[in-house]
Amino acid sequence: MLKVEGLEAAYGESRVLFGIDLTVAAGEVVTLLGRNGMGKTTTINSIFGLMRPRAGRVSVGSTDLTGKAPYLIAQAGLGLVPEGRQIFPTLTVEENLVATARGGKAARWSLARVYALFPRLQERRRNMGNQLSGGEQQMLAIGRALMTNPRLVVLDEATEGLAPLIREEIWACLTRLKEDGEAILVIDKNVDALARFADRHVVIEKGRVVWQGTTPDLLATPDIKDRFLHV
Template identity: 55%
Template structure:
């Protein structure tokens, strides 16, 4: 589905990615792991067209995305849950969700399905988004992305800073999505939960992919966790 070959990108004259390779097949859950500042969010922004490619190629179902604007990439079927959630605080829960609903795509995700997935959002549908807890805002950000009926769902720091009970709700949601065949690129630090979910891990270090493999292979090499993911 998505093939990133030798991606090079950064901010202005500062290069952050030095040849990132990712290959995400349909119905796979793929992770991007690494310490803070190693290039995870830069990779996401490059995939979404928010940062220009300085080198390499990016294709989605064989269509080259180099130079494509973010709104066009989104329309191809990319749904993003960004780091920090980035909900619209002045809008209600309902208005946040309605703003990204794309019924014309003919997908399965509707407001009713999102409310069934996250009943708290149904309870707070007329409430200002700024008054939600951090966990509820993350549910809203996920629901908003799902309403674009994405072919590829990207979650940047899916459970960071959330209370344990909310984290469990988010992981249950992601497991349900995987069971339904949703293709996912996931960034998170909770390896215990990710290992039950992820088909293929990628570890990034200083803008380069230094290791990739399955959850079973990662569990067999705890030295990798200490070397590349430890504090």
């Protein structure tokens, strides 16, 4: 499904990514791990056309999306839950959900299904985005991405800044999405929580992939967390 090959990116003359390789298959959950400032968000921004890669290739299936406009990448089936949520503060919950919705006969996600996944959003459907708690805004950001009926959902900092109970609710949501066959690429700092439901893990350090493997591989290599993930 998603294939990233030799991805390079830079801010001006300062190179940030040095040949990132990454794949996510249909129905697979993959994590992108690394300390702050190692290139995780830059990788996501380059995939979604928010930053033009200097080199490399991004494709979904047989479609080359390298450097394409973000709306074309969304149409190709990538749904983004961005860092900081970035919901529309002056739209209601329901307006946020339908603003970028993509339907059709084969659509799997609808308002009813999103509300079933997040009953709290239905309860607050007439509230403005800026009237929601941080946890509710994250639920809304996930619901909004699902309403585009993506082939792959990408979450940048899935539970950052959320209370422990809300984090558990988000993890439970992602587990249900996996059980439903959704493909997911997720960034988060909680490696233990990610290991409970993710299939594979990709670790980057200073813009390079330094390790990748399955969850059993990660659990069998405890020094990975000490070498590349702890602050």
